[in-house]
Amino acid sequence: MMDKTLPQFGPRESMEYDAVIVGGGPAGLSAAIRLKQRAASEGTEVSVCVLEKGSEIGAHILSGAVMDPIAMTELFPDWKSRGAPLDVEVTEDRFLFLTEKKAYKAPNRLLPECFQNHGNYVVSLGNVVRWLGAQAEELGVEIFAGFAAAEVLYNDDGSVKGVATGNMGINKLGEASANFQPGMELHAKYTLFAEGARGHLGKQVIQRFDLLKDRDAPTYAIGIKELWEIDPKMHQPGLVIHTAGWPLDSDTYGGSFLYHLDNNQVAVGYVVGLAYQNPYLSPFEEFQRYKTHPEIRKFFEGGRRLSYGARAIAAGGLQSLPKLVFPGGALIGCDAGFLNASRIKGSHAAIKSGMLAADATFDALRAARQSDELAAYPAAFKESWLHEELYRARNFKPWMAKGLGIGTLMVGIDQLVLRGKAPWTLRHRHADHECLKPAKESTPIVYPKPDGKLTFDRLSSVFISNTNHEEDQPAHLTLKSRTVPVDINLEKYAGPEQRYCPAGVYEFVRAENGRDLLQINAQNCLHCKTCDIKDPTQNIVWVTPEGSGGPCYPGM
Amino acid sequence: MKVLVSVKRVVDHNVTVRVKADGSGVETANVKMSINPFDEIAVEAAVRLKEAGIATEVIAVSCGSSQSQETLRTALAIGADRGILVECEGELQPLAVAKLLKAIVEKEQPQLIIAGKQAIDDDCSQTGQMLAALCDLPQATFASKIEYQNNLLTVTREVDGGSETLELVPPAIVTTDLRLNEPRYVTLPSIVKAKKKPIDVIPANSLDVDIATNLEVLKVSEPPARKPGVKVGDVNALIQKLKSEVNVI
Numbered sequence: 179m180m181d182k183t184l185p186q187f188g189p190r191e192s193m194e195y196d197a198v199i200v201g202g203g204p205a206g207l208s209a210a211i212r213l214k215q216r217a218a219s220e221g222t223e224v225s226v227c228v229l230e231k232g233s234e235i236g237a238h239i240l241s242g243a244v245m246d247p248i249a250m251t252e253l254f255p256d257w258k259s260r261g262a263p264l265d266v267e268v269t270e271d272r273f274l275f276l277t278e279k280k281a282y283k284a285p286n287r288l289l290p291e292c293f294q295n296h297g298n299y300v301v302s303l304g305n306v307v308r309w310l311g312a313q314a315e316e317l318g319v320e321i322f323a324g325f326a327a328a329e330v331l332y333n334d335d336g337s338v339k340g341v342a343t344g345n346m347g348i349n350k351l352g353e354a355s356a357n358f359q360p361g362m363e364l365h366a367k368y369t370l371f372a373e374g375a376r377g378h379l380g381k382q383v384i385q386r387f388d389l390l391k392d393r394d395a396p397t398y399a400i401g402i403k404e405l406w407e408i409d410p411k412m413h414q415p416g417l418v419i420h421t422a423g424w425p426l427d428s429d430t431y432g433g434s435f436l437y438h439l440d441n442n443q444v445a446v447g448y449v450v451g452l453a454y455q456n457p458y459l460s461p462f463e464e465f466q467r468y469k470t471h472p473e474i475r476k477f478f479e480g481g482r483r484l485s486y487g488a489r490a491i492a493a494g495g496l497q498s499l500p501k502l503v504f505p506g507g508a509l510i511g512c513d514a515g516f517l518n519a520s521r522i523k524g525s526h527a528a529i530k531s532g533m534l535a536a537d538a539t540f541d542a543l544r545a546a547r548q549s550d551e552l553a554a555y556p557a558a559f560k561e562s563w564l565h566e567e568l569y570r571a572r573n574f575k576p577w578m579a580k581g582l583g584i585g586t587l588m589v590g591i592d593q594l595v596l597r598g599k600a601p602w603t604l605r606h607r608h609a610d611h612e613c614l615k616p617a618k619e620s621t622p623i624v625y626p627k628p629d630g631k632l633t634f635d636r637l638s639s640v641f642i643s644n645t646n647h648e649e650d651q652p653a654h655l656t657l658k659s660r661t662v663p664v665d666i667n668l669e670k671y672a673g674p675e676q677r678y679c680p681a682g683v684y685e686f687v688r689a690e691n692g693r694d695l696l697q698i699n700a701q702n703c704l705h706c707k708t709c710d711i712k713d714p715t716q717n718i719v720w721v722t723p724e725g726s727g728g729p730c731y732p733g734m
Numbered sequence: 735m736k737v738l739v740s741v742k743r744v745v746d747h748n749v750t751v752r753v754k755a756d757g758s759g760v761e762t763a764n765v766k767m768s769i770n771p772f773d774e775i776a777v778e779a780a781v782r783l784k785e786a787g788i789a790t791e792v793i794a795v796s797c798g799s800s801q802s803q804e805t806l807r808t809a810l811a812i813g814a815d816r817g818i819l820v821e822c823e824g825e826l827q828p829l830a831v832a833k834l835l836k837a838i839v840e841k842e843q844p845q846l847i848i849a850g851k852q853a854i855d856d857d858c859s860q861t862g863q864m865l866a867a868l869c870d871l872p873q874a875t876f877a878s879k880i881e882y883q884n885n886l887l888t889v890t891r892e893v894d895g896g897s898e899t900l901e902l903v904p905p906a907i908v909t910t911d912l913r914l915n916e917p918r919y920v921t922l923p924s925i926v927k928a929k930k931k932p933i934d935v936i937p938a939n940s941l942d943v944d945i946a947t948n949l950e951v952l953k954v955s956e957p958p959a960r961k962p963g964v965k966v967g968d969v970n971a972l973i974q975k976l977k978s979e980v981n982v983i
């Protein structure tokens with residue numbers, strides 16, 4: 179598409195920066211902030227810009243979230259007086275094992291450390307990120323929201339030169355329309371990729387520089403979340419509930435979170451490991467069904483749902499962490515995969531890794547270096563509390579992949595008895611897309627119909643994610659082969675994309691000639707990246723749509 | 735010719751608005767706000783006049799809280815030359831906005847004032863018209879085309895079932911309709927440039943204008959939920975349902 183339109187418009191314009199940061203989430207903004215803080219305290223200047231594909235900072239951020247303030251305190255020791263929206267301290271932790279009708283509460287003293295949240299805050303990460311964005315702008319960071327980085331640019335020596343934003347105003351046929359605007363090139367001495375889980379450009383950089391060599395395959399989960407306003411009588415600010423068990427079978431890794439914020443709001447969500455095997459499984463419907471459990475339903479009766487969304491979670495941990503640096507840049511936050519899967523906490527890790535990479539970048543810039551490897555960043559990571567934390571947590575996900583029973587037992591031993599210092603490290607053997615079993619070896623799952631009060635269908639859900647894409651543009655869910663969706667996905671796996679996509683983007687329809695056809699409703703996409711991860715033959719490739727397309731989450 | 739464009743900060747048109755639990759209004763906390771789409775069209779129209787050598791200066795003005803500066807920055811990125819924020823907290827009703835704009839019009843003496851035909855939040859479609867009355871200026875509302883020649887504005891308006899063409903002697907007021915133009919995509923360099931353009935902040939209370947609200951909002955409620963549809967198997971089933979359940983045939 180690029181090649182077809184560009185020549186007639188001549189070369190793209192470019193802008194130069196010391197550091198270009200791709201992605202305005204906690205990782206990217208913290209890196210930008212840290213760069214500016216260092217420059218200010220050392221009396222120099224650095225030019226920093228942040229590209230964010232969402233229409234504003236925070237629009238695409240979706241998280242739980244219970245936040246460990248450790249990294250925030252390092253970034254802004256005075257975050258409280260600056261008004262950071264960390265307002266609700268965790269007051270109570272509950273861990274429930276669900277069966278279809280019953281809930282068993284694990285005694286708190288038996289909970290591994292990773293499920294204890296004393297001193298943490300229940301937040302809307304979207305709001306925290308909006309706040310970080312305002313801090314960054316105040317420090318002079320140039321934030322460009324509504325612009326997706328669509329392409330990595332390379333210098334002649336192979337180092338990363340920067341990124342280019344996508345073209346705007348390309349129609350469905352890939353032609354320039356009347357208000358076409360070519361993309362811009364952003365050149366940088368160092369480019370930091372902070373796109374979150376399964377970054378579109380991060381994936382390309384990882385491949386190009388073979389950053390996963392000798393590491394395990396990255397593994398992911400999908401997290402689906404709703405924000406509710408509930409009956410004040412049921413609301414208990416700071417209450418944090420996690421569940422395992424029903425409705426998932428014991429072979430599938432997953433569980434729920436239910437966090438009480440302030441203003442009678444409750445964040446509720448469901449996480450399903452994408453290494454699941456049954457192609458009939460639908461994370462969306464599992465989530466809807468979960469809410470009907472008596473112990474969960476009670477919170478939502480008489481309440482109303484305010485928002486909905488979904489996002490992939492990078493859950494590979496230390497074993498799957500790629501090499502973090504390459505000539506001209508680095509991966510930070512969940513684009514690399516710094517998430518503690520045992521706590522599903524990644525926001526503190528994102529902030530910390532952003533700060534560490536920023537320190538290395540700043541020191542390199544001061545030494546008049548550019549476009550080389552920021553070796554100081556992985557070195558500093560190794561020495562940090564973050565490494566220690568991820569090391570302790572490294573066996574959680576692989577144990578859980580062995581099923582809930584043995585998983586919980588071994589996690590217990592691992593975390594409680596050995597405090598995460600067990601002498602073993604488990605491996606992730608398979609990438610998530612390799613895990614599906616053929617449909618004929620799997621049992622179809624029948625899910626209950628939504629009632630429109632507590633449980634919903636996909637379309638009414640997508641509606642309140644406020645997602646939107648300019649209609650007249652090529653679909654950003656691209657297929658390597660047009661025939662694979664029907665010939666393999668539908669034939670062999672019963673079309674799993676219809677079920678794992680939380681937005682109903684993929685629909686198999688019967689064409690007039692009686693043939694099956696995959697219809698892609700790209701406009702509904704929530705940018706969760708699940709299809710890019712789980713598609714069994716990796717035929718679906720998620721690329722950036724026109725900037726500012728995608729969800730517009732109100733404080734998720 | 736100096737052109738003044740009014741721009742309002744409203745809930746983004748992609749956001750599903752949500753009524754506050756107590757029915758007192760619409761939830762705007764943590765909601766994405768943007769420039770009113772009709773005002774974006776107004777700015778685009780003004781900037782095109784400038785690019786055509788007709789307008790000499792394009793001034794964007796917004797009335798509201800300091801956050802409306804973001805909205806002014808959007809106008810500046812599209813190509814307006816400078817911004818004016820008439821700053822005040824609290825609710826502003828169309829009459830108050832029109833009075834504030836009148837004060838700015840008197841100060842700046844523009845030859846053309848372009849406003850949106852309505853703001854998509856309260857859908858009043860009043861401000862432009864009231865401003866015309868207060869300033870005693872000719873107006874052309876719901877414009878789908880603006881031309882200027884020999885000191886005369888020719889404006890085509892959208893009216894029921896067709897269009898109407900008016901001639902106005904500036905200074906005049908035009909409000910924009912959807913078909914007037916399709917606003918450009920702002921570019922990164924224009925955003926960078928917009929950050930350096932000046933915005934004057936004028937406290938509303940320095941303008942000697944009565945902006946008290948004279949309408950009281952009693953209640954805001956959501957539209958009734960749409961009943962779910964049904965799929966019918968064939969034409970016969972449809973006719974059957976129209977007869978027996980809907981009673982329309």
Ligand SMILES: Cc1cc2nc3c(=O)[nH]c(=O)nc-3n(C[C@H](O)[C@H](O)[C@H](O)COP(=O)(O)OP(=O)(O)OC[C@H]3O[C@@H](n4cnc5c(N)ncnc54)[C@H](O)[C@@H]3O)c2cc1C
Pocket residue numbers: 200201202203204205206229230231232236238239240241242243244245246303325326327328372373374375377378379400401402403447488489490491510511512513517522523524525526528722
């Ligand atoms: C359901 C769920 C629950 C979670 N619960 C918790 C929790 O309780 N506690 C906790 O600490 N963590 C939690 N996490 C994890 C946490 O949200 C992430 O670790 C964190 O958001 C990672 O930050 P990041 O900056 O790396 O990426 P993200 O937050 O994903 O931000 C990336 C940003 O980059 C933008 N972007 C991506 N690609 C491009 C591009 N090419 N061009 C321009 N912009 C781009 C995106 O739009 C986004 O704004 C949860 C995650 C999920 C999904």
Ligand code: SF4
Pocket residue numbers: 655678679680681682683684702703704705706707708709710720
């Ligand atoms: S199309 Fe892919 S990225 Fe978009 S919502 Fe569906 S699964 Fe997620």
